[in-house]
Amino acid sequence: MAVSRAMALRGGTAAGPARRRYIPALPTLWPGMLSPLAADRPPPFPFGAPRMVPFYFARNAVFHAVRLLGLAGREVLVPAYHHGVEISALAAAGAIPVFVRVDGRMRLDLEDLEARRGPRAGAIYVIHYAGFPQPMDEIRTLARRAGLPVIEDCALSLLSAEGTRPLGSTGDLSIFCFYKALPVPNGGALVVNAPGIAAELPEPEAAPLASTLSHAAGALLANAAFRLGETGVALRAAARGVVRAARGTSGRLRPVSTGTSTFDPGAVGLGMSGLSAAIARRLDARAIVDARRRNYFLLLGRLRDLAPPPFTEVPAGAAPLFYPLPCDDKAAVRSRLAARGIETVDFWRTGHPLCPPEAFPEVAALRRRVLELPVHQDLQPEDMAYLAACVREALE
Template structure:
């Protein structure tokens, strides 16, 4: 059978047979994170893998970073306490610790991103209150040994599911191993804000959060529509929505002809602005504010199967596209059965200056290359090498086939020598559509 029809608003024609020439890249840059479109509401409601949103004791927060702060507060972390964090990290993992006056101590990770428990056993500080362990890239870590290590020492485990909204670790759903668990909604749903805090210990209580104001409620709803229309994903309404925001800009004094900026959120900022924002101390009132109704509705009511299946297909497409390429390779080519990846981690032998060129071109890619000051070089650690060599390629559900091909073309052009033709169609998608 032929491949499925193009998705509304994709700006690209999907080839019907493998080997057809790639379509011209769309003029609008591919979104780094999901954006609302008509496809957002398609498909079965439930996915085949569990989600942290089904956790029986959870609350929706304004961000993943706010969720970490609230998790630390639930654990009574404060001045004089130590929190163990991985050497490979986003600054959003560190700023909540610093905001509460605690000390961040960095531990090494192995080649799959798991904590090196041998090092931790030999070097854990006596004032350690908590250990934060991420499921990097949305691929579940094995948690039973970590759980046992924490239990034997009376150290709380913070399970960081910011990259892993869906999945299982061993026999348990993601988010059920930690004393507390956190997640980020914006990485998986088309929302301008949002995080999750879940509690697994009976002696801990969920925080009472301040309701969002009416202005914040309206802004969140309008930002969701604006992001979708700015990426041409709401066919039939794109022009109208953009026109409304352009008129609002004029009424507020913006110069005529100047584009109305797309609402910013984590991942949509200029890279330097994003890093600076993430390394700043946290806005405490915002962290203790409840999620807006529009963001909560999108993240809890949209069908989930499409999210999981699309991300898995896109990850597998990248794995096949970069197989055998000189200079790059999939960091973790084996995709576990029970998960939905956040990004595709690509090891690049010589990432600079090509990485900045990809960002300039609007390719949806990121890198954790600005580690917190003072991160040490530790024996057996891959974290600092990952921060330089690993590029995180977007593989979310709202990328079109043209977006995926363009990502592959740019990676091959910039990091593997002369440009090579990318696969003209996603074979996993074609198999799914047949």
């Protein structure tokens, strides 16, 4: 398993930023995970949930959730702090988004939600940010009183729990994205929890093989770059050059990209690949959660005095997806970290065009300031020390 690999491979104990390392934004694919000898493990939630439909990505699950709940022409109360593509998927399926305040600590404002709930409201849409839970008991109570179903968006909170209760297990429907937290080439899911939703579940089409192989190769190369230092980085760059040249000569080699912000109605029926399912079966969920919690704590301990994140505690069960670093000049910090070999994500810079930014100033500030730092399961304590030292240097 990734977390138990030999740290000695990269040598050194440097806690300072002097030595350049490659720190990937996403977990990488270790060759051993593809071995036919690798043992399957008991599936964590939502894998193995009785009514789970695996899709190519989460946006497809959002689209089908609207269809299953019959929300076309109805309002859906959605957080003003969102990615954007989930809103596009809701709207493409015919729902009307009504935006609700989220505060500067990424908490959905339930009073504002109540105030904005009108007679055409058809559902409440909740997003758990960065692996940290929104208060599902309160939300469920409110929803029950209003007679509305809850769609629980766990695209950023796979394997996370509120105590011992997995996120995504109490919403009427829940949405997952797998490739943000696991080294799978594609994958997301729709999970139906409410017994009252009796409609037949969609049957997705097969994922395109070329896309699956292309993303898996990219994750294997990222692993080489991570493990082998400069040699691996050079190998990855060379392979990318070959792929770019091949794509230049044949438009047919273009894969169905994950992680984009545009909703493609033509891809709404695409399912998850068998390769993603096989990799997911072999992962040690406990070890992944433990590594993410440890890495978040390590960054928190080293950065909270300089740049306290919206989440200054890691509640029991939470599996952080990343460390939301607040900074005044995201672009500058990003480029300084990139120069140190560290990949970051400019988290949710813009929202969906239907959501007026000036109506939600705290959300606008989050969009302007939050930079996503990796805390994933490939990273070891010395990686986190290096990352924290580089961040301090970049901020100061």
